[in-house]
Amino acid sequence: MSRVRQSTASATPASSSRYGPARGRGATATPAPGTIGRTNSGQGRLPDYEPPQFSLNPKGQRDLAALLQDPKLKQLDKHFNEAVEYVSTAATEINDRLRDTEIRLQARKRSRQDAEGDDVEGGDDIEQTLNQLREKVDKMTERMDESMRKIIDGQQGIAAIKRSIIQTAESAREHASTQASTQHMRSQTRPRRSSGSNEASDDEEYPEIQPTDPTTGTQALQSAVEVFKQTLDDSKTRYQSNSLYDRYATNEHYVNFRKLVHDARTGDDDAPMPDPEDWFPEGNVPAPGITHRGPVGGGGEEDSDDDIAVARVQISTKCPITLQQFKNPVTSKKCNHSFEKSAILELLSRGQRVRNDRCVQCPVGACKEMLTEHDLHFDPVLIRKIKRIQRAKELEEQEEEDEEDESGIRHSGTQRNATLIDSGDEEDDGSTQIGRSTLVNTDNEYKLYE
Numbered sequence: 001m002s003r004v005r006q007s008t009a010s011a012t013p014a015s016s017s018r019y020g021p022a023r024g025r026g027a028t029a030t031p032a033p034g035t036i037g038r039t040n041s042g043q044g045r046l047p048d049y050e051p052p053q054f055s056l057n058p059k060g061q062r063d064l065a066a067l068l069q070d071p072k073l074k075q076l077d078k079h080f081n082e083a084v085e086y087v088s089t090a091a092t093e094i095n096d097r098l099r100d101t102e103i104r105l106q107a108r109k110r111s112r113q114d115a116e117g118d119d120v121e122g123g124d125d126i127e128q129t130l131n132q133l134r135e136k137v138d139k140m141t142e143r144m145d146e147s148m149r150k151i152i153d154g155q156q157g158i159a160a161i162k163r164s165i166i167q168t169a170e171s172a173r174e175h176a177s178t179q180a181s182t183q184h185m186r187s188q189t190r191p192r193r194s195s196g197s198n199e200a201s202d203d204e205e206y207p208e209i210q211p212t213d214p215t216t217g218t219q220a221l222q223s224a225v226e227v228f229k230q231t232l233d234d235s236k237t238r239y240q241s242n243s244l245y246d247r248y249a250t251n252e253h254y255v256n257f258r259k260l261v262h263d264a265r266t267g268d269d270d271a272p273m274p275d276p277e278d279w280f281p282e283g284n285v286p287a288p289g290i291t292h293r294g295p296v297g298g299g300g301e302e303d304s305d306d307d308i309a310v311a312r313v314q315i316s317t318k319c320p321i322t323l324q325q326f327k328n329p330v331t332s333k334k335c336n337h338s339f340e341k342s343a344i345l346e347l348l349s350r351g352q353r354v355r356n357d358r359c360v361q362c363p364v365g366a367c368k369e370m371l372t373e374h375d376l377h378f379d380p381v382l383i384r385k386i387k388r389i390q391r392a393k394e395l396e397e398q399e400e401e402d403e404e405d406e407s408g409i410r411h412s413g414t415q416r417n418a419t420l421i422d423s424g425d426e427e428d429d430g431s432t433q434i435g436r437s438t439l440v441n442t443d444n445e446y447k448l449y450e
Contacts, residue, residue, distance in 0.1 A: 095264035241392035244280035
């Protein structure tokens with residue numbers, strides 16, 4: 001008994017803490033400041049994502065379709081329409097004022113010449129004032145033109161959201177119908193077992209069913225969120241793969257904007273308006289390996305342009321060595337040309353050795369830079385752009401095949417064997433090492449037509 005009492009008494013002081021005396025068993029200790037969420041790292045960990053095993057019920061399908069009537073979408077449409085009107089009015093007014101100022105200053109110049117003769121100094125001052133004003137108005141008009149195009153992009157983005165909601169609702173209904181039909185077939189074709197036997201009849205027939213997910217035992221089902229995101233992303237890719245002419249020169253708001261600005265600039269001169277085909281000059285397809293737009297050494301992270309139509313005329317998706325689509329491209333720090341990683345490393349392995357490093361001349365034509373493995377690096381911004389260009393080409397090919405199928409043309413059954421950059425997560429740790437650089441794969445964030 002004495003030993004038990006002694007052990008109990010000695011345990012009492014150890015249970016107290018420096019923040020205060022020990023509490024009873026029923027009390028809950030208050031964690032110290034700054035320790036909330038760090039007491040047990042496992043407690044705050046979210047469970048792994050589990051894909052849905054059942055489709056949306058009828059109420060969920062109705063709620064999904066009702067998103068089309070969301071007041072926020074209608075409010076966005078209203079804001080965009082108002083923005084179109086405001087930008088058009090502002091551009092017209094500043095060009096009207098420029099025109100009025102030109103007429104007024106030219107009249108003042110003529111009156112001076114009539115009164116004092118050829119006043120070269122006074123005429124130069126007026127011309128300088130006009131040139132400064134024209135330059136200022138031109139820059140403001142150019143910014144408003146860019147703003148108008150962004151507004152149109154936003155309107156197309158809202159339209160893409162609505163189409164994606166419709167597609168998601170239709171997909172949910174199809175999945176629900178298919179799943180209900182499959183469950184009905186399974187219930188009607190269960191093996192009949194006799195009361196005295198544990199084995200099904202050898203003549204029992206089973207219906208052919210779709211493959212199932214071995215980890216869950218149920219047919220894989222794409223969630224509504226995944227359908228929406230994929231549909232919206234494909235819509236964005238299709239839109240941005242269109243030329244600038246197709247995007248804006250056929251848009252009523254943009255055409256009216258250009259007409260208003262032209263009329264304000266020319267007034268009653270009846271000058272012909274430039275042809276819409278000349279509004280956006282298109283470039284040529286770049287040669288394989290040409291993947292950089294700015295000066296050598298420029299930061300790719302500063303380039304936020306996500307326009308596929310523009311990138312197509314500035315970025316090649318083919319390796320200059322293999323002439324195949326990029327799968328794992330690397331870029332030279334010296335000349336900003338890009339190559340397939342395995343191809344350039346194989347080329348370097350056969351190159352001449354200079355100061356313990358093998359080097360080769362850049363395989364892009366007319367480039368005389370000597371490259372080593374340490375000159376190569378991964379450009380995540382460039383890789384993202386190449387992925388989007390390749391995805392746009394893939395969607396175009398799918399649309400062409402669909403059009404051929406609708407017209408009754410049969411395909412030979414061959415598949416496209418071009419391998420594109422994989423956007424999945426098959427790699428072990430998501431990182432790749434080359435030279436002294438490491439590329440860590442992260443999920444690309446999605447931004448709507450900015």
